[in-house]
Every structure is written in C-alpha cells, then in structure tokens.
Amino acid sequence: MATVLLLDDNEMNLSSLQFALELAGHRVLAAEDGRKGLQLLAANCAHVIVTDWQMPVMDGVEFCVNLRGRVIFCRAPVILLSANPEPENLNRPWTIYFRKPVQLPTLLEAVESFAMHRPFRQGAEGGGERLTSRWAGMNPRCWP
Structure with missing residues (x-):
C-alpha cells in the first residue's frame, strides 16, 4: 500500500480517481489545487x-516546480x-505524462510501478515499514 497525493479541481474526477486508488489498496490524500496539495505534503x-x-490557484506544472x-x-x-x-517544458518536473481520458x-x-520502487517496503515481520537504504536512522514516514 502506498500513499498517493491526488490533485484535481474537477470534483467528479477527484472522487472517482480517489475511489479507484483506494479500491486498489492505496491511501489517498486529495486536494483541489496545487497550493492545498503542498499544504497536505x-x-x-x-x-x-x-x-x-x-x-x-496553482496548476499542476507550477505545483511540480514547487515540489522539486x-x-x-x-x-x-x-x-x-x-x-x-x-x-513543452525542457526541464520536465513531472515523471510521466498521461493525456486524458x-x-x-x-x-x-x-x-x-512507482509505489514498488519507493525507498521502503512492508516488512514481513509484523507488517511494519522498514528502510532498505542507508538512511536506516530516518523515520520512513517522512521520506518519499
């Protein structure tokens, strides 16, 4: 299970994508613009x-630039x-682009795919999270 931040100003898109992601087993944080997304993060x-x-307020590209x-x-x-x-942005601050629909x-x-490559995974013992990197002293909940 991964935590997904979902941003969309269209309430119908936001709720349907949130439902689909939660049905797939993810925890979803939702907001209707980039500024509120940064506040959630x-x-x-x-x-x-x-x-x-x-x-x-703040579009997705501006959000990505602020995030980076x-x-x-x-x-x-x-x-x-x-x-x-x-x-057409030479310094693409996003990872992948999908055209709607x-x-x-x-x-x-x-x-x-992205959730599988995060720096920590579910631990086999007790279901807790554990780090798989050299940042073992860090709290994994504070690290993407």
Missing part, C-alpha cells in the same frame, strides 16, 4: 503524486494528467 508523506495540469524545490520530494514520482498535449488500468499500473 507539509503534514503527510506521499509516495506517488497524481496531479491534473489545469487547476485554479523541496529536498524531501525532489525525486517523488509525479504523474501529470491533462486533456491538452504535454507541455487516460485508461484507468494504465494509470493504476503506473502508480503501482
């Missing part, structure tokens, strides 16, 4: 981020969604 750890591009400026989330996998063609199995497969 200040208090929670997300392993994968799924964001819409066009949103009020934070050391703890500089390598967090970000899935950018939009009905428009992929933005994206097939749900395709999106879930990408989330699962």
Whole structure:
C-alpha cells in the first residue's frame, strides 16, 4: 500500500480517481489545487503524486516546480494528467505524462510501478515499514 497525493479541481474526477486508488489498496490524500496539495505534503508523506495540469490557484506544472524545490520530494514520482498535449517544458518536473481520458488500468499500473520502487517496503515481520537504504536512522514516514 502506498500513499498517493491526488490533485484535481474537477470534483467528479477527484472522487472517482480517489475511489479507484483506494479500491486498489492505496491511501489517498486529495486536494483541489496545487497550493492545498503542498499544504497536505507539509503534514503527510506521499509516495506517488497524481496531479491534473489545469487547476485554479496553482496548476499542476507550477505545483511540480514547487515540489522539486523541496529536498524531501525532489525525486517523488509525479504523474501529470491533462486533456491538452504535454507541455513543452525542457526541464520536465513531472515523471510521466498521461493525456486524458487516460485508461484507468494504465494509470493504476503506473502508480503501482512507482509505489514498488519507493525507498521502503512492508516488512514481513509484523507488517511494519522498514528502510532498505542507508538512511536506516530516518523515520520512513517522512521520506518519499
């Protein structure tokens, strides 16, 4: 199970994607714009981020740029969604781009793939999380 931050200003998209991700076994943090997403990340750890591009207040690209400026989330996998063609940005601050309407199995497969490569996994003993990196002294809940 991974924690997924989901950002979309369309309430129907947000609730249906949240339902699909939770049904797949993930914990979902949801917000309707990038600024609220950054506020959620200040208090929670997300392993994968799924964001819409066009949103009020702070759009998905601006959110990605702000996210990459934070050391703890500089390598967090970000899935950018939009009905428009992929933005022409030479320094792509997102990991992967999907054009809407994206097939749900395709999106879930990408989330699962990114969730599998996070720095810690479920421990076999007791179901707790344990680190698999040299940062063993760090609290894994604070690390993407």
